[in-house]
Amino acid sequence: MKKLLLGILGALLVFSAQARLNVVATTPDLASVAKEVGGDKIELTTLARPTEDPHFVDAKPSFILKLNKADALIHGGAELESGWLSPLLAGARNAKLVSASKGDVRCCEGVRMLEVPAKLDRSEGDIHAAGNPHYLVDPENAKIVAHHIADAFASLDPANKEAYLANAKKFAATLDAKLKEWQAALAPFKGNHLVAYHNSWVYFADRFGLKIELFLEPKPGIPPSPAHMAEVISKMKAEQARVIIVDPYLNRKTAETVARSTDAKVVDVAQFPGGVKGTEGGYIALMDYLVNSLAKALGAPGTAPAR
Numbered sequence: 001m002k003k004l005l006l007g008i009l010g011a012l013l014v015f016s017a018q019a020r021l022n023v024v025a026t027t028p029d030l031a032s033v034a035k036e037v038g039g040d041k042i043e044l045t046t047l048a049r050p051t052e053d054p055h056f057v058d059a060k061p062s063f064i065l066k067l068n069k070a071d072a073l074i075h076g077g078a079e080l081e082s083g084w085l086s087p088l089l090a091g092a093r094n095a096k097l098v099s100a101s102k103g104d105v106r107c108c109e110g111v112r113m114l115e116v117p118a119k120l121d122r123s124e125g126d127i128h129a130a131g132n133p134h135y136l137v138d139p140e141n142a143k144i145v146a147h148h149i150a151d152a153f154a155s156l157d158p159a160n161k162e163a164y165l166a167n168a169k170k171f172a173a174t175l176d177a178k179l180k181e182w183q184a185a186l187a188p189f190k191g192n193h194l195v196a197y198h199n200s201w202v203y204f205a206d207r208f209g210l211k212i213e214l215f216l217e218p219k220p221g222i223p224p225s226p227a228h229m230a231e232v233i234s235k236m237k238a239e240q241a242r243v244i245i246v247d248p249y250l251n252r253k254t255a256e257t258v259a260r261s262t263d264a265k266v267v268d269v270a271q272f273p274g275g276v277k278g279t280e281g282g283y284i285a286l287m288d289y290l291v292n293s294l295a296k297a298l299g300a301p302g303t304a305p306a307r
């Protein structure tokens with residue numbers, strides 16, 4: 001009997017050691033960082049597709065089931081996903097994910113948010129009313145997020161704490177090395193003006209000394225109007241902006257129309273690994289692509305090809 005009990009206990013211990021943390025990430029960039037930190041210790045599901053607008057994700061009923069079974073939810077915490085995530089969470093009824101519990105991993109904690117208005121104003125449909133939520137395209141912020149995720153995983157799964165912390169440290173060290181390379185590649189273009197369709201590049205621009213202050217959308221989430229486009233065209237000419245960047249889910253044709261009137265180039269970009277071809281490898285492959293394609297468009301002599 002004692003032997004049998006010990007056997008059962010042993011089997012249970014093996015089972016619990018093998019049970020992986022069940023993690024859901026809202027967007028593919030957060031998922032990529034979570035994968036760097038969690039490695040094979042986690043089971044990872046990503047909700048938004050890499051080519052999908054993170055503000056307006058198609059909330060499938062299957063997401064509710066995923067959220068119901070999750071031990072942790074990795075999300076931006078800065079209202080990027082609030083429109084579609086809140087109803088899913090309400091449907092999932094998972095006590096592990098409620099606000100401020102261990103499984104509620106708000107990645108913006110510790111990140112210095114930009115464009116936070118002094119007063120909350122959602123008038124005219126501004127979807128960045130609480131500050132700009134697109135902070136992960138700054139590699140320094142990716143480091144902060146990696147450490148934050150590692151702490152969360154360590155607290156949920158103490159047996160693998162050392163592995164999580166070591167993985168985050170390793171990822172941060174890789175980013176430090178790559179950051180030098182990326183900054184060198186974009187250094188010749190310091191102060192150059194670029195135009196974006198949607199205001200999701202302020203953190204990237206700040207990190208690399210670029211100016212991305214002109215947008216085809218008059219306000220985040222508001223479609224371009226002829227009057228606004230005319231204004232953008234005249235400002236582009238004044239600023240000598242020659243590159244318009246467009247995410248996969250936005251209207252490239254509008255960007256092409258503006259480009260024709262200004263002699264500019266349209267460059268396909270993404271904030272999510274897999275959003276444009278060649279970036280499927282993860283966060284670092286994505287940053288490689290962004291830096292190299294922008295350096296090329298801005299007139300650099302060839303830089304290292306994206307991994």
Ligand SMILES: [Zn+2]
Binds near residue numbers: 127133220
């Ligand atoms: Zn946005």
